[in-house]
Amino acid sequence: MLDILPDVDRWRADGQRVAVATVIRTVGSSPRPLGSKMAVSDAGSIAGSVSGGCIEGAVIEEAQSVLEDGLPKRLSYGISDEQAWSVGLTCGGEVEVLVERIDG
């Protein structure tokens, strides 16, 4: 969390809206530990990470809709998932991510 704070603070001071994605569950090998966070601003800036780069693109896309409607989302990614074809994890594990908008 501390790693993304400086960027999040700056974006919010600029009046941008910010969503935060958190790794809440991992199965098998996964590049980022539980609790790892990535912040996404509505201007498209990114801080931190939730994987080794394999699911960030998909999470950023989902984050934009969370920024729009403010409704949190729980997302899963992994080889057992049909999304594996588009956002397969190179590590072969599974990751679940919670995305929410910062509202205060």
Added chain:
Amino acid sequence: MGFESLRRSLLAGERVVMFTRADGAGLGARMLVWPDGRAEGALGEADLDRKALALATAETLPATGLREIEGVEVFVETYEPLPQLFIVGAVHVAIHLVHFARRLGFRAVVVDARSAFATAERFPHADELVVEWPADYLARVPLHANTYCVFLTHDEKLDNPALQVVLEAGVRYVGALGSSRTHAKRVAALREAGLADELIDGIHAPIGLDLGGRKPEEIAMAIAAELVAVRNGRQAAGKR
């Protein structure tokens, strides 16, 4: 979502546990609990809130992860204060070590009695810069199991009394710069001062993982690497 409170706590180095509902019904509902029993927010069910409060005020704080509480999936995040690193000696290596250590998640404090070395101009990036006799300073600040101490002064008048303070306090890591001859002298002096051998053996010397470097930034990186190894439980105290 309690972001502002979490932010303030983290920056203040407080310990705090954050609960976030991860189930369909209450997804995103949040509660923050401090170990002294203060709480903010709610998970939406009285039983759930009570259980969360109990977990976060127990002697052993819960590990970060998903858990089922009262039949509800909740993501629990335990935030501990940053490990603190005291660097004794505002020397050239220390300038680089502060950079690496902060990037690696340590709170870095530099202590030196010599005001010519310990200047804000040289250490604008330190979390704290203290111009004081290291032994005096370290004897009055809280040293806990998450404290790391690095001795870089090359001056036994500054190093040795301070070494004695931190070794007796039982901190997580003590490392001291110097050749094997310097270290042998240091060991003799600490023994002379009445320090037990098993405490003296806890000093990491030669300091740092063996990266083969001689430049200040290389030595700083070797020390930083050793701090990480110790933090991750990969290296026991003592000589490598």
